[in-house]
Amino acid sequence: MAAAAMRAPTAVLLLAVLLPFAAAPSRAATLATSPSASTSTAAFQLHGDVYPTGHYYITMNIGDPAKPYFLDVDTGSDLTWLQCDAPCQSCNKVPHPLYRPAPKKLVPCADSLCTALHSGLGSGNRCPSPKQCDYRIKYTDSATSQGVLIADNFSLPLSKSSTVRPSLTFGCGYDQQVGKNGEKPAVTDGLLGLGRGSVSLLSQLKQQGITKNVLGHCLSTNGGGFLFFGDGIVPTSRVTWVPMARSTSGNYYSPGSGTLYFDKRSLGLKPMEVVFDSGSTYTYFTAQPYQAVVSALKGGLSKSLKQVPGDELPLCWKGQKAFKSVFDVKKEFKSLHLSFATGKNAVMEIPPENYLIVTKIGNVCLGILDATVAKLSFSIIGDITMLDQMVIYDNEKAQLGWVRGPCSRSAKSILSSIP
Template sequence: MAAARWAPIMGLLALLLPLAPAPARAAMPAGSPPPSPSPSSTVFQLHGDVYPTGHFYVTMNIGDPAKPYFLDVDTGSDLTWLQCDAPCQSCNKVPHPLYKPTKTKIVPCSDPLCTALHNGQSPTKKCTSPQQCDYEITYADNLSSLGVLLTDSFSMTLRNSSNVRPSLGFGCGYDQQAGKNGSVEAMTDGLLGLGRGAVSLGSQLKQQGVTKNVLGHCLSTSGGGFLFFGEDIAPPSRTTWVPMARTTSGNYYSPGSAALYFDGRPLGVKLMEVVFDSGSTYTYFTSQPYQATLSSIKGGLSRSLEQVSDPSLPLCWKGQRPFKSVSDVKKDFKSLQLSFGKNAVMEIPPENYLIVTKNGNVCLGILDGSAVKLSLNIIGDITMQDQMVIYDNERAQLGWIRGSCVRRPKSFMSSFL
């Protein structure tokens, strides 16, 4: 849901125009290999952190021969795209050489993948010619990516020890509007779209029989973590599951509406419509729950904490000496809880809503969503740290379970059992 990281950490949240949900059975792009008889799963190492990097990203090897690209992991948007030399009209400085397309990889306008992409955009984007599928993605903070849809090989190693190279559709972005041309240096080459739509990577892997349409991530507070596709990675028990709900603003991953508690006490705000979004660094509450949270946190603070200005985030405090980590100050803060229905609770301890900056201050990582005109409450990376979050599109349910995210799983996650 957040735009690609061309913007600073502050104010980078941007809502993608919702794309069409995946059909029950979608046609594969032209030239795709036949489905494998037994879908497996695959795991990728994640890099980055909430602070100071401000995002988590994965290395994807794309093309023939395969070349590495850093992609922001974003469950809040559908289309994967790379900055692309098509030639490039407006691109930013990125870690790797721009992807170079070939005409044989261009998806025609008549392809079902193009239809699915266009059906979800508003206003509806039309092809400029039958030979190519044009796209334009616009984000709420006025960032955008304009390009054409391509297919190319994505190199993956499955847990059944086979190496596969499915031909997947993605955007070749030759016009990115984010600052003046070449003036923005991005830490990634593009974006990995993991949303619920038919053009998302998880949907396409399911369509080609590579994995089931189940994906998840585990973000570590110490940096890094892992991303997975397939249904045999998630632990079989102790996971909190809730049905996926439809949201008022689009086809996002939502566990529905939640009641908000602070230190076990209800805050008296109306039920909050919640979305999980790995593309957002921080968590955003709409006006009423944000103000209630702010009041409760401030009311319980020690007098030894003094509010201070810090360029990292809007609300920060300093202590008698600089803090080295959240553990130095967590005793002064209480946990939040989001309650979905009767039995599903997401605990948000201080380490899931606070950061310590390079200046030694502690800052609140829950931001005011009304300042960026949000009508939804966004659970971002900071709140999803040190728990596996599972997006099960096969059963239309979301799950989470707390545990260490430092190591990639080799079997069922023993640290979560």
């Protein structure tokens, strides 16, 4: 998918063709241990970056025997899926050999997760055959994934050096249309759906009593970071918490409406609906906030910066010499702030390093884009704005939280620090 892609699905479901499988499905879970959901935390090392990769992803071991796959971390959609050989009708070039499903792993149409998936996509339960659950998801960057639901074992590293291998339901995608990317090789093998729906991996882990319905991620400015399921490493202090609001645009993680400030001054705008989405590389503001931010930024820049045609993003500037990092040019720009009325003193600071990138040729570009161009009716806080802060999605307490700090710790050190 495109580096600036938002992988939050629109409400689209079409029938897929019938796969040549005929065996009865099996969804039996196999656990190597029997952890307590109240204490278990699974942690993963993140790879990738905002620029130039445009993705943050983990390595997930799936199958029996387990094989590694790179999955794009996406809190903006529910379904986890792998490109798979079922056989494949249209697949990208991916980092690992395509996942090969066994007929006995098929999830039947009558399965509750199939029903929930179809319902969440805004169309009824439609399957060409009762033996399998077909799906087709369309994402906001025009990419699509079509396939069937499969249940197979996932290897999850837990605290206290234990491992669980639950059988989890995910998509076997045999027809991928990747929007603007054409035939460009994919960075990942598939997508890790961590949204609020019941088909989300996080919801399935909660249902099976493995971890609490809590996740967090810490994306490092230097690339990498960590992702965790469960509440074992959620800080007990300094976190800014906001109640989860019901998004008017879908089942997204939303802190409600935020009022935008530039350099601590009001921009005179109405509050805008905000969604947190790790599947979006960049941040998107709806039309009026976007134009107001662009005007405010341009008005405060020194003459040493010259606006140039965007080589990577729409709005870029050139300095007297090439910039090596955002910190070379940070002093030229001011911080933004988002204030959320639903939380007590809930303000998210967005300093220049959380909305700017420096390109390969040394220009600085605005990593906030116009949501209207992307046909979005709400604003998105994407990866660039979540850099170097732990963001926590607590479905148990229906709240979102964030706390600033370096994200360079290893997943292994995090797990070993849990008592």
